[in-house]
Amino acid sequence: MKAAVIRKYGGPDTFRIEEVPERGPKAGEIKVRNVATSINPIDFKARKGYLFVVSGFRFPKILGADFAGVVEACGAGVRNFKPGDEVYGFTAAAGGKGALAESLCCKASVASAKPTSLDFEQAAALPLAASTAYRALTKEGGLTAGMRVLVVGATGGVGHFAVQIARISGAHVTGVCRSSGESAARELGCIDVIAYDRTDFRRSGQTFDLIFDAAGKYGFGACRALLTAQGTYVTTIPGPSIMLRRVLTASASGRKARFVAANSNDRDLSLMRQWCDEGRLKPLIDAVFPLEETRQAFERAESGRTRGKVVIRTGETSGSVGKAE
Numbered sequence: 548m549k550a551a552v553i554r555k556y557g558g559p560d561t562f563r564i565e566e567v568p569e570r571g572p573k574a575g576e577i578k579v580r581n582v583a584t585s586i587n588p589i590d591f592k593a594r595k596g597y598l599f600v601v602s603g604f605r606f607p608k609i610l611g612a613d614f615a616g617v618v619e620a621c622g623a624g625v626r627n628f629k630p631g632d633e634v635y636g637f638t639a640a641a642g643g644k645g646a647l648a649e650s651l652c653c654k655a656s657v658a659s660a661k662p663t664s665l666d667f668e669q670a671a672a673l674p675l676a677a678s679t680a681y682r683a684l685t686k687e688g689g690l691t692a693g694m695r696v697l698v699v700g701a702t703g704g705v706g707h708f709a710v711q712i713a714r715i716s717g718a719h720v721t722g723v724c725r726s727s728g729e730s731a732a733r734e735l736g737c738i739d740v741i742a743y744d745r746t747d748f749r750r751s752g753q754t755f756d757l758i759f760d761a762a763g764k765y766g767f768g769a770c771r772a773l774l775t776a777q778g779t780y781v782t783t784i785p786g787p788s789i790m791l792r793r794v795l796t797a798s799a800s801g802r803k804a805r806f807v808a809a810n811s812n813d814r815d816l817s818l819m820r821q822w823c824d825e826g827r828l829k830p831l832i833d834a835v836f837p838l839e840e841t842r843q844a845f846e847r848a849e850s851g852r853t854r855g856k857v858v859i860r861t862g863e864t865s866g867s868v869g870k871a872e
């Protein structure tokens with residue numbers, strides 16, 4: 548199979564498109580003929596070597612977490628999928644496990660049936676970012692209808708899903724983004740938008756029941772004064788400060804500090820699928836690149852100028868790929 552391989556940590560030019568051997572699924576795994584993947588910041592953090600504690604120094608590596616494709620084979624004990632099923636999901640978030648390739652094997656438990664209303668490229672944009680937004684708002688943030696929610700990074704990969712999910716849940720959403728993204732943020736569902744390159748949202752004088760710092764740029768201390776008395780701040784970036792704040796604010800009544808950890812599971816992905824198929828949730832695609840242009844795709848994703856998700860097409864949808872004999 549063809550894959551974007553790295554043989555050392557480094558910049559986007561580290562990727563090489565190579566032919567590498569495929570393997571079959573182990574017990575509990577499915578083998579997926581991968582049609583598309585999308586880039587998450589964890590992929591380029593992994594490529595730069597920031598996650599070496601987890602990813603180690605064994606090369607070559609195939610990075611990439613999000614996948615959307617067709618089940619080709621099932622390992623022993625897999626009962627929920629069969630060859631030919633269209634699936635989506637994401638592999639271990641810490642650097643991913645091989646989605647920048649035409650084929651990958653992953654635990655069956657991280658996959659779910661793909662939304663039928665989306666093509667593979669759209670479906671690949673969802674799993675990690677949408678699941679993170681959903682968990683941040685609900686599991687960590689306790690989102691309920693009528694809440695006043697602030698989403699920081701409202702047009703980003705995670706943020707644009709968070710805006711839509713908060714609106715689906717009946718929240719009043721204020722988005723923070725660059726002024727050039729203002730109309731996109733409103734189209735996603737923001738009632739109010741604060742352009743961070745014009746106004747410091749921390750001086751807006753407004754308060755929120757839930758602040759989701761999808762961009763991970765600010766921190767609990769900077770946002771605390773904007774929270775209502777029982778309000779919650781959730782960030783995408785774990786670190787010693789937020790971990791300590793989380794413990795300190797956990798039991799006391801009052802404002803809470805939390806962080807979100809992505810988790811690929813059928814329950815969350817099924818809900819995303821339902822929302823997509825009902826036309827209520829839609830990925831915003833910034834650009835689509837072929838696997839051969841993985842370097843350019845990462846350069847785009849790392850430019851800080853994207854809106855929504857950068858997708859990489861890893862394979863074809865046509866033919867008898869993955870169909871049961």
Ligand SMILES: NC(=O)c1ccc[n+]([C@@H]2O[C@H](COP(=O)([O-])OP(=O)(O)OC[C@H]3O[C@@H](n4cnc5c(N)ncnc54)[C@H](OP(=O)(O)O)[C@@H]3O)[C@@H](O)[C@H]2O)c1
Nearest residue numbers: 588589679700702703704705724725743762783807808809
């Ligand atoms: N904990 C987890 O499990 C988890 C899961 C997924 C992602 N993450 C992390 O979450 C972060 C965001 O991921 P992503 O996929 O959404 O990245 P992304 O697509 O690159 O989006 C980043 C967003 O940050 C916004 N931003 C940049 N500087 C800002 C500022 N000063 N004030 C307000 N917004 C600012 C950008 O807005 P403009 O475009 O308007 O400038 C952009 O919308 C990354 O650090 C990623 O590693 C964590």
